[in-house]
Amino acid sequence: MSAALRPEPRPGVLAIKAYVPGKSTAPTAKVYKLSSNETPLGPSPKALAAYRATADHLQDYPDGSASDLREAIGRAFGLDPARIVCGAGSDDLLNLLARAYLADGDEAIHTKHAFLVYPIATLGTGAKPVAVPETNYTANVDAILKVVTAKTKIVFLANPNNPTGTYVSFDEVKRLHRALPPHVLLVLDAAYAEYVRRNDYESGIELVATNDNVVMCRTFSKIYGLAALRLGWLYGPAHVVDAINRIRGPFNVNAPAIAAGVAALSDPAHTETARIHNERWLGWLTEEIGKLGLQVTPSVANFVLIHFQDTPGRTAKDADKLLTTRGLVLRRVEAYHLPNALRMSVGTEEANRLVVKTLAEFMGKA
Numbered sequence: 001m002s003a004a005l006r007p008e009p010r011p012g013v014l015a016i017k018a019y020v021p022g023k024s025t026a027p028t029a030k031v032y033k034l035s036s037n038e039t040p041l042g043p044s045p046k047a048l049a050a051y052r053a054t055a056d057h058l059q060d061y062p063d064g065s066a067s068d069l070r071e072a073i074g075r076a077f078g079l080d081p082a083r084i085v086c087g088a089g090s091d092d093l094l095n096l097l098a099r100a101y102l103a104d105g106d107e108a109i110h111t112k113h114a115f116l117v118y119p120i121a122t123l124g125t126g127a128k129p130v131a132v133p134e135t136n137y138t139a140n141v142d143a144i145l146k147v148v149t150a151k152t153k154i155v156f157l158a159n160p161n162n163p164t165g166t167y168v169s170f171d172e173v174k175r176l177h178r179a180l181p182p183h184v185l186l187v188l189d190a191a192y193a194e195y196v197r198r199n200d201y202e203s204g205i206e207l208v209a210t211n212d213n214v215v216m217c218r219t220f221s222k223i224y225g226l227a228a229l230r231l232g233w234l235y236g237p238a239h240v241v242d243a244i245n246r247i248r249g250p251f252n253v254n255a256p257a258i259a260a261g262v263a264a265l266s267d268p269a270h271t272e273t274a275r276i277h278n279e280r281w282l283g284w285l286t287e288e289i290g291k292l293g294l295q296v297t298p299s300v301a302n303f304v305l306i307h308f309q310d311t312p313g314r315t316a317k318d319a320d321k322l323l324t325t326r327g328l329v330l331r332r333v334e335a336y337h338l339p340n341a342l343r344m345s346v347g348t349e350e351a352n353r354l355v356v357k358t359l360a361e362f363m364g365k366a
């Protein structure tokens with residue numbers, strides 16, 4: 001019999017620092033939320049209409065296998081629907097992958113400034129998250145390979161990464177994969193893939209298709225503008241899909257999310273408009289903020305990481321304070337080991353211009 005005087009969570013759970021989402025309020029009449037990488041354009045009107053139509057059937061369970069959605073994803077991306085699993089956001093799928101492949105004593109690798117869901121999901125299983133250094137805020141394949149051991153079961157790679165916005169070329173991803181032992185699952189989290197315009201980038205579909213130890217996670221939360229519905233998907237080898245289907249919630253994706261997801265994929269013009277808006281303003285923000293004497297990490301996603309100065313009055317905390325008084329809500333990133341930076345999602349033209357104007361004032365260059 002255990003000597004504990006009350007129920008105790010499994011080892012690791014109390015080591016988790018709970019995820020703190022981006023703020024969404026400011027003390028102003030108008031608030032510009034630029035803290036969660038949401039699209040300023042919102043979802044496709046078709047997705048909104050499909051979502052609303054489900055209101056007449058709320059008494060019915062959703063299709064537990066999300067067949068329509070998997071087929072729509074299959075058509076849109078040229079994939080076998082049988083090798084797709086949908087989830088309540090990619091968070092759901094990342095946690096399911098951790099639960100299926102990690103146990104006490106195992107290790108999962110992620111890079112130093114990687115998405116916080118990886119260490120949280122890892123610790124929840126009793127396994128140990130191993131963080132490796134990055135180079136110029138970018139994942140470093142050699143640093144990852146250096147810490148792979150017999151205990152390593154998963155390598156999480158956000159590509160592009162949040163909150164840095166940097167990416168790893170497909171050649172480097174393939175080099176990483178080639179050097180991993182076959183028992184290690186490589187999880188490619190491509191939440192921002194739709195935004196990337198680089199010839200040497202791939203989300204990882206080809207690597208999944210041709211290997212037994214690679215999965216790719218995608219989301220409807222970012223370019224598709226459906227974050228509130230919680231919808232993501234993974235593409236994996238048949239044996240991984242089988243394992244995840246055994247442990248996922250039988251109705252883990254709700255009916256409005258399925259309907260909206262299918263409709264969102266039927267409106268590629270809306271997605272393209274969002275991509276073009278992002279391309280224009282990502283470049284503009286990087287250049288204009290750089291001109292103020294602030295360093296901006298080159299980003300291929302829909303956000304920028306802005307580095308501040310160490311002098312009192314010029315820190316990220318000081319900037320955040322001023323921006324907030326103007327209704328501009330950016331993201332503090334101390335939890336990502338970036339104590340003197342802010343992450344800004346690309347917003348509307350109005351929001352983007354107001355941030356640059358406020359930062360110019362902050363830097364004494366207005």
Ligand SMILES: *Cc1c(COP(=O)(O)O)cnc(C)c1O
Pocket residue numbers: 037088089090091092115158161162189191218219220221222227230231232
């Ligand atoms: C936003 C984001 C996701 C998406 O999460 P959802 O649960 O699908 O909303 C996944 N990975 C990264 C790196 C992200 O930044």
